[in-house]
Amino acid sequence: MNELATRLAGRYGARDWHDQRKDLAAATVDVARIRDVMAWLRDEEGYRHLSFMTAIDNIERGVFTLAYALRNHGTGHGLIIHADVGRDDPKVDSIHLLWGQAWTYQREMKEWYGIDFPGSPRVDEEFVLEGWEGPPMMRRDFDSLAYSDATYAERPGRVTHDPAAHMRDRLFPEAAR
Amino acid sequence: MEPTLLGRIGYAFVSLFVITNYGLLLIGSMARISAKVQGRVGQPVWQPYIDIIKSSAKRNAIGHGVMFYLGPVFRLAGGIGTYMFIPAVFGSVVFRNFSDSGDLLLVMYFIFFGQLGMALGAGEGGHPYSAIGVSRGLAQMTAFEVPFALSVIAVAVQYGTLDINAIVAAQQGGFARWTLATNPLAVVAAIIAFLGMSGHNPFSVVIAPQEIPIGPPTEYQSNLLGMLQTNRAIFNGAKLVLYMNLFFGGATNIVAMVIKTFLIYFVNVFVGQAFPRFRTDQSIRFFLGVPTLIGIASVIIAVI
């Protein structure tokens, strides 16, 4: 797979190629060229199957790291393409014309992370939430527990142990000492 | 001796009471039989009674206008009317109902009547699935009425009368004189039509829970639903009695009536358990195909 790494680096300046398994590798490209990379991988290199797309919130570096997982059914090799996009006003090229299901993932990312994919169909519609007010909830700075406590009524009498403490005291006492 | 009109009305109530309970028990026992096919124990035989009581005991009900209320009334009237003009037991005074000469046409009309009234009422309900169910039901009805009407015509031609009593009388005296023996094609066509009429699989397109839950009665609840359930029992019984009279030699006592109708209905349930559901267009195509040809053939046989 290393010749693919060199080709990818040569054509699109892909960085930090990493072989996770013998059938899974990852590389990082520039977000501006993501659509070209995808089209090239799909048409030239045989990575015709888009497994999924998602994003990782690297809040420390102030970026969302997109992850596009492709699979080459001929060689059985999987490839994960990464691209960093800034956390403030993120915009990424849509690939809904390359794969018929990509628009759904993009709609999901728009709702869950606030990453915009201009031109993607129905990208602004609500996907899984309804009447959601507040920040995109998959961002790291959104606290699920605080929101839940503030919004939903709690039944009195529920004792919430800190799970770690409970495991330390009750389940694995030998680990504590 | 010939009872007075008042006496006949009283007898009619008796026979109506009998057929209602019989129909309910028939539905309950058939549900139990199909449960056995599915490997279950099944609901109690008297479950239909409880359901009707429960539906009628609902505390609130909503309506969608006058026709909405009239729908079940028409349906019930259709069911009772169908039954009232069929002699349930041949030669019996009590179960003779109001059957007189020429009543076959009246019965045929009443079989439609309930469905049409139901269509009006369900359309008033305003639920899209009700509208779809109504259109499906009427479309299929027009389809299965063709073989049914043909077979009835064959019977009428064969016996040269439209009086059900006369038809039954002509079939007395052993199996060889039944329509089943004398004109089997008519019976085949009529039985296939009966599958559609009673709405069992594969012709249960009207109330198809997975497709249009649950068709015309979607909006009906409470006492209106109870009325529909009662009518289901009466209407089933009436149709079964009609079939028994036309094709299976009628019945000279209540026991024979029970046995014959039970067997006729059992055929439906048996088929219904073994088949999925047709699409509406497919069922129409089916009814207008082989069954219609059989019906025509039966008429020809009856004529010559």
Added chain:
Amino acid sequence: MSDKRLKPAPLANEGLPPEERGLFCDAAPREYEPARGAWENFLNWARSESLWLLGFGTGCGAIELRPLMTSRFDMYRYGIQPRPTPRQSSVFVIGGYASVKTLKRIVRSYEQMMGPKFVVALGSCTINGGMYWDSYNTIKRIDQYIPVDVYIAGCMPRPEALLAGFQELKRIIKAGDGEGQNEYARNFDWYKANQKKVIKDWNMPDYNW
């Protein structure tokens, strides 16, 4: 039918656009007097012996309803059977956690059911949030939003537990305590406030007939 005539206080239906408000019934629910004595007992017996579930799998608990209504645990034996439309069903089975989006439909379906109506809530998630206690999208206790008659704990409750729960529900109904509908009508404002607190985009009538 009589409910149409006497309406206590017409509801505002502020969630609807003004031109549509006339299209929906604006009558608040009212309480219904149970009948007296033995007659009411008889009716309650009938109600308890023919429980019609609303076929609405609101959560993963619905997966155990499948075995329940099939041959292994045959719930038809006990007069329980599913109905596809809320108008005709009398028991609402909340299958586990309810997300906000589903809660909206739960409220609608519940209000469309004809009383007396009963609610059986499955799973720990409906009691106190269960393992989704810190989720941003699932409510923690269902009885803030609709009255609940029977809770069946567990994740998920086994079919045997469901049967036991239904027997308990029958006992409650026979005892004449299954008055969830009246309770809902009595505390209508409180329930509505809770619902509107959670359901942010309230674009339906305040009370769905």
Added chain:
Amino acid sequence: MRREKQHAVPPAERATPDLDSGKYLVMWQGPQHPGITGNMSLRLVAEGDTVVDCETHVGYLHRGFEKLMERRLYMQNFPLVCRIAVPEPDFNEYCYAAALEELAGVVIPEKAVWLRTLSLEMIRLASFLMWIGGQAGAFGHGTIAQWSVTMRDYVLDLFEELTGGRIYHMYIIPGGVRGDVPAGFWKRVLATMDVVEKNLDDIELVMFHNAVFKARAEGLGYIPRDWVDQYGITGPNARAAGAGRDLRKDSGYLAYPRLSFEPLVGTESDAYGRARLRLGEMYQAIDLIRQIVDRTPANGPFREKLPNPLHWKIPAGETYVAAECTRGEYGFYVVSDGSDKPRRVAVRGPSYTHAVSVMERLVRGVNIADVAGLMVSLHTYPPEIER
């Protein structure tokens, strides 16, 4: 009759009918609808009896798993992952466990490999049995549903004996499996397999040789071969279309390379062809289970000793582990930042493509009566869409 071959268009070019023309009827199928799988809804626009447009609405089951997992320890996530796909939780457990093992460099013992394979195949059989009931029920054939769901229950009894849980097993944990095989278990497995196989023969006789079922299912929801890559279709839906892709063969995880089986490939991916293929896969699963029963080592460790789960920190890294579940490629994408909580866990459910893009594409031109059957024949499952 087969539908003529449709050409896939990206949904951008979707022609939306103008609803004010009065020619169309808009209705919602679901969420409260017996003909919908799980808890989702379709907004159908019908012209007469034919659906001309459809929008799938998901999210009724959204619990925010992926957010909750970021708040919990790696071990604490195990009760969560199995609840993402209720009919077949073991695939979630396997993918998550395998991802953690790969990142943490844990090697599981031989016996655990076989027991995991057994659990995966048994849940595959159970899930298919539930599906075939749904498929028959969607066409109004309740008898098949009654039979098959009962058979599924017998398989669940085996699970209850093996893992203690009927629906949620939490049997596959990092480092191996949670428990050993109880005494006499193999005998009961084989007995149950015989019962199920016998019942499957009945089902094939009653369902697949049924003229009405053929009339309903043939030509319904025809998926052309060239859609498979365009829409990322996997699993039986793709195999029925002629794409012989089975991760069990291709990526050869667990004990599958050592088992003798060939992925089934069909020629026509319509409802009938898919149902046929899935029936074949049920027989295949029974055969695989019998092989596993023969070849599982009798003794030996079934779990690797793990560090204290409280302080189990997994070195930074990322991986994507996929398995062939009943519906297609099921994958977990786990990103670790070196702490004791995952940084990101993304679930790839096959229904994601099948139930949204493919469904919206296929349902156009279909009779209203067939929408439920089409939906079931794609074997979609909502919770893995919205997580």
